[in-house]
């Protein structure tokens with residue numbers, strides 16, 4: 499089930515594979531020799547050629563971009579977030595990161611922590627985070643990924659993840675992606691929500707035959723659930739309390755999957771459902787809202803179930819346990 503551990507990391511910016519030892523390090527400003535770069539393998543006892551402590555970050559020798567050390571050394575997972583323009587990709591992502599970073603999953607994963615890695619990702623997240631709380635998000639997302647380090651338990655080894663959510667970024671990441679997300683908004687506009695395009699792109703990027711059933715996990719996310727709250731039946735699994743186990747709960751996930759699939763069916767998305775089933779061996783549907791219900795005048799958005807797709811992907815990656823039912827019985 500687990501993807502083979504990759505020894506040679508892929509640069510999150512230019513997608514070149516370079517051994518961790520061949521990444522460059524730089525002298526720190528206090529060294530006085532600014533701009534000096536040397537390969538990681540040339541750092542004796544972790545010191546620069548002048549015998550001082552260099553900067554922690556690594557520089558990709560292919561594109562010259564700074565890459566966080568943890569990322570280069572940590573066997574990162576790459577997640578591509580696809581979906582039509584305006585389907586809610588970036589808002590979901592910003593809301594997810596914000597929820598986890600604020601400790602919203604603490605009752606299920608005590609001590610779970612998340613860090614946004616590197617200056618580029620931090621600047622982007624700062625911008626997105628504020629905009630999510632104000633409910634508007636920049637419409638221009640660059641091709642760069644959002645890099646995060648997620649620690650499931652306080653002293654556990656961190657899971658490094660690069661999320662790509664722009665068309666260009668996704669296209670470049672598909673050759674080595676570990677998981678896929680497809681965002682779909684509610685509504686009856688007919689169409690396949692981009693599943694055929696995504697399937698073709700994965701086949702092309704990985705040199706697979708057109709009829710090859712893809713083994714990458716695909717999370718289909720119905721976004722903006724708040725816009726259709728009043729259509730959801732009170733007994734729906736979409737309104738049930740979220741399971742409180744420290745893992746991914748299959749029974750709940752399957753119920754949500756079936757309910758979401760039914761909604762997508764009602765909204766002329768039969769092609770999406772069929773396409774996901776035909777092309778992806780491992781796929782699951784989710785329903786989320788990043789902004790929640792603000793009608794009662796709350797200033798903060800109340801996201802709902804934004805973390806479910808990530809938990810499923812983490813379970814698929816083998817990073818968190820899977821539970822069959824609500825009890826703690828590992829499968």
Ligand SMILES: Nc1nc2c(ncn2[C@@H]2O[C@H](COP(=O)(O)OP(=O)(O)OP(=O)(O)O)[C@@H](O)[C@H]2O)c(=O)[nH]1
Nearest residue numbers: 583584585586587588589633634635722787788789
């Ligand atoms: N009501 C509601 N609106 C949302 C939600 N998520 C996103 N939106 C709105 O939908 C619009 C598009 O959201 P984005 O996150 O920018 O969508 P995107 O898929 O990243 O769009 P592109 O980057 O342009 O492809 C914005 O106006 C968001 O505020 C949600 O959960 N509920």
Ligand SMILES: [Mg+2]
Nearest residue numbers: 587588639663
């Ligand atoms: Mg976006």
Ligand SMILES: [Zn+2]
Nearest residue numbers: 509512558561
């Ligand atoms: Zn690079």
Ligand SMILES: [Zn+2]
Nearest residue numbers: 525529546548
């Ligand atoms: Zn130096």
